[in-house]
Amino acid sequence: MSSYVGRFAPSPTGPLHFGSLVAAVASYCDARANQGQWLVRIEDLDKPREVKGAAQDILHCLEAYGFSWDGEVIYQSKQTAHYAIALQQLQAWVYPCTCTRKEIADSSTRQGIEGFIYPGNCLHHPIKPQAPVAWRVKTQDFVDHFHDNIQGALHQQLATDIGDFVLKRADGLFAYQLAVVVDDAMQGVTHVVRGADLLYSTSRQRYLQLLLQLPTLNYAHIPIVMNADGEKLSKQTLAPAILANDASTQLLNALAFLKQTPPDSLHNATLATIWAWAIAHWDIHKITA
Numbered sequence: 001m002s003s004y005v006g007r008f009a010p011s012p013t014g015p016l017h018f019g020s021l022v023a024a025v026a027s028y029c030d031a032r033a034n035q036g037q038w039l040v041r042i043e044d045l046d047k048p049r050e051v052k053g054a055a056q057d058i059l060h061c062l063e064a065y066g067f068s069w070d071g072e073v074i075y076q077s078k079q080t081a082h083y084a085i086a087l088q089q090l091q092a093w094v095y096p097c098t099c100t101r102k103e104i105a106d107s108s109t110r111q112g113i114e115g116f117i118y119p120g121n122c123l124h125h126p127i128k129p130q131a132p133v134a135w136r137v138k139t140q141d142f143v144d145h146f147h148d149n150i151q152g153a154l155h156q157q158l159a160t161d162i163g164d165f166v167l168k169r170a171d172g173l174f175a176y177q178l179a180v181v182v183d184d185a186m187q188g189v190t191h192v193v194r195g196a197d198l199l200y201s202t203s204r205q206r207y208l209q210l211l212l213q214l215p216t217l218n219y220a221h222i223p224i225v226m227n228a229d230g231e232k233l234s235k236q237t238l239a240p241a242i243l244a245n246d247a248s249t250q251l252l253n254a255l256a257f258l259k260q261t262p263p264d265s266l267h268n269a270t271l272a273t274i275w276a277w278a279i280a281h282w283d284i285h286k287i288t289a
C-alpha cells in the first residue's frame with residue numbers, strides 16, 4: 001500500500017477552465033502513478049465569491065473527463081468548526097487587528113511579494129477598540145527553506161517577504177491559508193500538486209503546520225497557464241469553460257502542456273486509453289518551471 005495522498009482543491013467561483021484542468025490532471029496523474037489516493041475538496045470558504053451551481057458543475061465536469069476520486073468530497077464551508085479550533089490552538093501567536101486595507105497601505109513602509117507588509121499597528125492592542133477584528137499571526141523570525149518538486153529550492157523569510165498575515169478576516173471568514181493547512185492535515189494529504197500562483201503561499205502554510213505541530217507535505221507547483229495576452233487563465237480574465245464533450249482533446253492538450261508528449265496515436269483513442277497512457281508514462285520531472 002502506498003502512503004501517497006494527493007488532492008485537487010478547486011474554488012467554486014466558476015466552471016473548470018483549461019488552467020484548472022491542468023492542475024487537476026497533474027495532481028491526478030502524480031497520485032495514480034504513485035499508487036496514491038486522490039481526493040477532491042471544494043474550497044467554498046469565500047461564500048460571497050461563490051457562483052451558484054459551480055461546485056456541482058466542477059464535479060460533473062471531472063466525472064465527464066474520467067477522473068475518479070477517493071472518498072467523499074469535502075466542502076470547506078462545512079469545516080469551520082475545525083478552523084476555529086486551530087485558531088484557538090494558535091492563540092499564543094495571533095493578535096486582533098482592526099486595520100483596513102487603506103490604513104495598511106497608508107502606514108506601511110515596506111512592500112513584500114504580495115503587496116504591503118503589515119506594519120504592526122495593532123501588535124500590542126487593536127487601534128480601533130470598537131471595530132470588527134481580523135486575526136493575524138505573528139511571523140516572528142521564521143525563515144523557511146523547502147524543496148519544490150518542480151520549482152526546486154526555495155526560501156522565504158515571512159516577516160520581510162509577507163508580513164504578519166490574516167487567519168480570520170474581520171467579516172468572520174477564515175482565510176485560505178489556515179483552512180488549507182487544517183484540511184490537508186485532516187484529510188491526511190501527503191503531496192500537494194497545484195498551480196505556481198500558490199508557490200509563495202507554501203511557506204505560510206508550512207509555518208502554520210509547524211505551529212500546529214502538523215506533518216509537513218511534499219509540494220510540486222506546476223507552471224501557470226496563460227492566455228494570449230500573458231494573463232493567468234482565471235474567472236477574472238474570462239477564461240472559457242472547458243466542455244464535457246471535448247474531454248479527449250482537452251485532456252491531450254493538458255498532457256502536452258505538462259510536457260508529457262502524448263503520441264499522435266492517442267488522438268482517436270478513448271478517454272480510458274488516454275488516462276491509462278498518461279498514468280503509465282507520467283514523469284513529473286518533464287515539467288519545467
Ligand code: GLU
Pocket residue numbers: 008009010011043180194195198
Ligand atoms: N482553491 C485553490 C484554487 O482554486 C487551490 C488551493 C490549493 O490547491 O492549495 O486556486
Ligand code: ZN
Pocket residue numbers: 096097098099120121122123127
Ligand atoms: Zn491592525
